[in-house]
Amino acid sequence: MNRLITVSPSPHVYEDTTVKRLMFDVVIAMLPALAMSIYFFGMGAIIVTLVAVVSCLMFEWLIQKFLLKQEPTITDGSALVTGILLAFNVPSNLPIGIIILGSLVAIGVGKMSFGGLGNNPFNPALVGRVFLLISFPVKMTSWPVPGGFNTGYADAVTGATPLAIVKEGLGKGDQLSDLMAQVPSHMELFYGHMGGSMGEIAAVAILLGFAYLLFRKVITWHIPVSILLTIALFTGIMWMVNPQTNADPLFHLLTGGVMLGAVFMATDYVTSPMTIKGMWIFGIGIGVLTVLIRVFGAYPEGVSFAILIMNAFVPLINAYVKPKRFGEANNGK
Amino acid sequence: MSTTILLTIISLSAIGSIAAIILYFVAQKFKVFEDPRIGMVEEALPAANCGGCGYPGCRGFAEALVRADDISPLFCPVGGNDVMTTVAKILGKEVEAKEPLVAVIRCSGSFAKRPRTNEYDGATTCIISSNLYSGDTGCQYGCLGMGDCVTVCKFDAIYMDKETGLPVVIDDKCTACGACVKACPNIIIELRKKNKKDRKIFVSCVNKDKGGIAKKSCEVACIGCSKCVKVCPYEAITLENFLAYIDPNKCKLCRKCVEECPTNAILEINFPPRKQKDESIEGTEQVKSSEKENE
Amino acid sequence: MLKTFAKGGVHPAECKYSEDSAIVNLPLPKTVNIPIAQHIGAPSKAIVAKGDKVKVGDKIAESTGFVSANIHSSVSGTVAKIDDILDSTGYKRPCIVIDVEGDDWNETIDRSTELKKEISLTDKEIIAKINASGIVGLGGATFPSHVKLSIPDGKKINVLIINGVECEPYLTSDHRLMLEKAEEMLVGIQILMKALSVNRAMIGIENNKPDAIAHLTALVKNYPGIEVHPLKVQYPQGGEKQLIKALINREVPSGGLPLDVGAVVHNVGTAFAVYEAVQKNKPLFERVVTVTGQLISKPSNFMVRIGTPVSQLIEAAGGLPEDTGKVINGGPMMGKAVNSIEVPVTKGTSGILIMSKDAAKRKKESTCIRCAKCVSVCPQGLEPYLLIKQTQLEKNDKLEQSGVMDCIECGSCSYTCPAGLPLLDYIRLGKSRVSRIIRSRKQ
The missing domain is CATH 3.30.70.20 (Alpha-Beta Plaits)
Structure with missing residues (x-):
């Protein structure tokens, strides 16, 4: 026989899932949220997204090519996801320079300094976001008010997010019922008519993306559901105890990036636990921390910090929370 | 204002000194006696941590050296004889020179x-x-x-x-x-022994199949024909399972087997190109004599 | 809701191309190479020499211990030589080479096809007969069957499980056997039940074989104690531990055997072989082999004499396709790719699968993104991503703690990994290292 046959260890068939396909599924899942933010914030949303994506891809390529001397892997789509997520987490009128800096921190510090995809302990987009939030607190918290599709990039009118309005008002001793009148109704919050970061506003679009991710089996439901349940339960109890000073659970779920964080940020493969049990612990931890930061902390919004803090616990969770082994507990006779 | 600063300085200094005192006593209590020679030996070792000696890292080897009564079975292949002599000097023990x-x-x-x-x-x-x-x-x-x-x-x-x-x-x-x-x-x-000028002769094959099968699968396989065994004047070559092996301790690098091998399975490395047959034997004589000088 | 096992598992494309091809007898080959190590355990010892004449069914190699099996000649003819020959394990192993002359069967074998239902032997005699006939697990594991039937004192077996799952994609040999030799197989099951003195047997069949389920369900009415259980299609349900979990919801303890939970598992092929051995005095020298693959022009099921070269089976199924990339002995998940198509069929060969060059290529490797898919598909509840890391770093004691020895090598992790990592390759390496350590510890 003149042609050679191939020999390899079993198995000999493979599922057609690849890292690239998973990443592009995530991108597809983020499209509805992107569309909503373009609808509400106009040109600004497009510019911010483009700048973030292009600079993330570019930094990844540059670092791999010249610093780490690796074969660049930007086609796997992970930098694309980081770019879009970073854009989702900033206001739509953020100056271009700041976005590029954020991308550099996200890719350079958040991802490549740990050895690239698969080795980063923290979600790169969140590292970038938190870095910007601490470095440019004013720029990062002057949220454009939804102005419709025709809003230009620089001329957006800014205002506070609903969460900030409530938090500040309560701090000043205002009545919650008065404050709730100032913020958009729950229905408006649901489809995203509020001030805030680009991707976090439209809960409906994010839920659509969540459904797509579940359908494509990219993620399991455990992390998002455990986060949302915990937040709903925690804020629900506080609301029942004193509805005068605590906003209702639905308000908490629909504002301030809870949805975005739960569906797209906390479920990042690299920085979330490996086991179902671990995922529950992770999700509950994020939920509790988010509410603690929101209610007792200095920031009106806590999802990013909560996820980053829980990211740090993931190696610990992985080390101690093991799947139940087959035959471990002998239940037969 | 100044009292605040003063208080801060005083309280922090107090905490610092208390901690220092506690640490000092704890360190005294838990002090581990260590043979200072371990450190000295480790210093002398090449710090490659390759494990070639059979111990986990140079530190482990240093401990083993200090512990051992007779260090001749222990050897650092990286540092070679120089390092071993230094180590022996530190420990006041004997060590034989080993062939690189x-x-x-x-x-x-x-x-x-x-x-x-x-x-x-x-x-x-x-x-x-x-x-x-x-x-x-x-x-x-x-x-x-x-x-x-x-x-x-x-x-x-x-x-x-x-x-x-x-x-x-x-x-x-x-x-x-x-x-x-x-x-x-x-x-x-x-x-294998490095020999003078890195000269080596060895059978570059480990195939234990019968001649025909070996030859079919590889042009330069040892086919176990035993020609080299017969030609070797020093009985350095043995044949087992259709495979020849040259004992490096017996081989005098005469190169006779290399020419004899029908499949070129025996390699000679770092030798000068062959001239006349007689001269090459002379050459081996020289090698032999120079080896003796080495010893 | 159909029964299945609790944890993990994957569902590869089934591709049962040959499920409608009836079993055909393959023409006799010119020579057969019969390896003397075809089973798990001690290799047998050849008892024939060059030049000996043998008949079909003559014993040619003898078992050398309790966990070992006799080997019988599959053809009649002259022993040409006993030599090291490449077999399907990928190594050269001692084989008995026989030149075929005619088809002369040993006189003691009952060659009639009529069904013999009465079981005349006692349980002890049955086990002795199975031992003498060289029967091993025909599902692919090739564990000597008499060992599984000899229950140590103090253990109580209350159910016999018959594995008709055939969870490997492509393969259909068990499926065809259940359709064509159902009655014989059921008598075989009764024999096994008698040997084990149990009065309950459960046949587990995956739901993608509705004709076999219907056929057997109709027949078992005449065989008291035997039940047919349809199961949800899920790989690796054919694994002993998974099948026991699916059928009787008991978990074989880590490092334990099915008999620790009161069950014994045999394959349908083994049950058929037991029938032939006990009722017809015919030792194990032929088996059903599926020859299949996308490119194969006639996917078939053949009754093949042990020792026949694989090339001959491929020829009978329409020849080796131009674009052949891999030839696999067994199914695509656990089968072994062979390095020559001249390797012989052995007792464990349930199928020959031909894969195209494109399909044979592995996915391109990238880095682990910790997606946890390997953890979620592992039927044994292990963490393959961790095992590969620990193997690469040679952390053997950690590897043992992580349960590497519980791995059943089903390949679900490698199958599902989106980064195309060779998880199972490394886990196998880790297993072999750890088992070496465990062995040395015992000494």
């Missing part, structure tokens, strides 16, 4: 000489391939060519030749730590 060794690859089955019979497409390590099957050539003994030896070498002394698909040892860099010998699942790498 170098790794040799006992397989010449390059792509050209050894036809492939199938393609391997698994994890690219020799050990996994060898656990799976007999390899991608007809010869189940030879080099698998995926470079486990290169991966384990800490001295960059071995590389894969892309042309031949075989590993090549860079003699100058090789410290004979033996990591590659352990890593090779087919045990084709051997540590």
